Amino acid sequence: MVGIQAARGTRDILPEEVGYWQQIESNARDIFRRFAYREIRTPVFEQTNLFERGIGEATDVVGKEMYTFIDRGDRSLTLRPEGTAGVARAYIEHHLSAMGGIQRLWYSGAMFRYERPQAGRQRQFHQVGVEVLGSADPRADVEVITMAVSLLNTLGIYDLTLALNSVGDGDDRNRYRTALIDYLTPFQSHLDEDSQDRLLRNPLRILDSKNTKTQEIIRHAPSILDYLGAQSRHHFHQVQESLTDLGISYTVNPSLVRGLDYYTHTAFEIQSSHLGSQSTICGGGRYDGLIDQLGGDSTPAVGWAMGMERLVLLLQLQSISPTKIDFYLASKGQQAERQGMVFAQALRNVGFGVEVDLSGSAFNKQLKRADRSGASACLILGDGEIEHQSVQVKWLATGNQETVNQSDLLTQVDYWRQRLGENM
């Protein structure tokens, strides 16, 4: 009974679930349009060194989670683990900076990371994300955050926390890094194993360790916010001020350190308390150094990515609205079955949704299925109806039934559409 299964960490999105995906996608498109963002589609795989240089070799994403393979031409390629690097590459490669100032872009698609699967985390997962390239203005940071919050609100997802931090510019970070190492070194032996390991490699990451003992030590550690230079402080201040103007509440969390190396200044996450361990549904921030690092002209940028699977999980916790079909067509008898196909198609041509019963079984069985199909009404077509060019319309919610000329349904569409609305 096993046979071939979907590969580990991948899964099928079945019709039952796909409505949620479509809802997210269409709401996202609408939000992006209102904010004047345009879609960009980049390849699913890239040269491996794009990610090594862009994301950072010290990160876990690059160090142990990449799907890397050698193709037949002996090139090292990698399935994209995130979307920003590819967008940045495209921006440089196609000289999008020359196309007049700021580029506002969005993307959505499958990403790949070789990780241990658990709830809200797959090896193939899907993100929708936005990037603003070419603006250092704090209003750009606020714009993308506003967009994320708007999208989540239109989806009816509340109960969220926006965590905000600034990781400063390169200099700020270097000074803070030194201070943090100085502070932590005396405690080295009391840190958990992972954190000890990171002390030299990536000390900032120790800040969001979940180990209680490490957290205790971190509590009294110096805060990055005290190490921001005047410019960084000003930028962060303006972001907060503007968020407040817009009525978007947030929590400053000085130990919020995003995983990827390219972040500068603003870092943020939107979290839900309903997702267990994988609580972040949206993560992003500013990455002023990335384009430069990839060989383009120094270009400030800011963006975020949302995890579609996690959004779907949240939507599923809320109520479900099953897709309704207008008519279920039950027919019996050779003539009726044959003409039923023609009639159903005529109904579809004027805009109705029609599901045809293909079983050929008795009317009581077909009615039973009509009931379960969720249709508003069952159309019954038998020998008698064929003779009179009529059809029985049985409203499934009330059991009321009427005899109607077939042509009535096809010509008085507005009237029937209204009746269908009343009998949902």
Added chain:
RNA sequence: GCGAGCGUCGCCAAGUGGUUAAGGCAGUGGAUUGUGGUUCCACCAUUCGUGGGUUCAAGUCCCAUCGUUCGCCCCA
């Protein structure tokens, strides 16, 4: 990559070494040759993720493997 749990029909499950693998939902047929949502009856796993082992006997114990869940790491 590390730690723990789980894997019996399409779905939810009982079963805790003794030989016939409960039950519910769904499905199919009938009671009802053209009228559903209620009811009643019947049918629906030679087999317990897979492979190997222990035993007179294994869904039940052991090992391996695959998948999954939860936590860690990390992240969306």
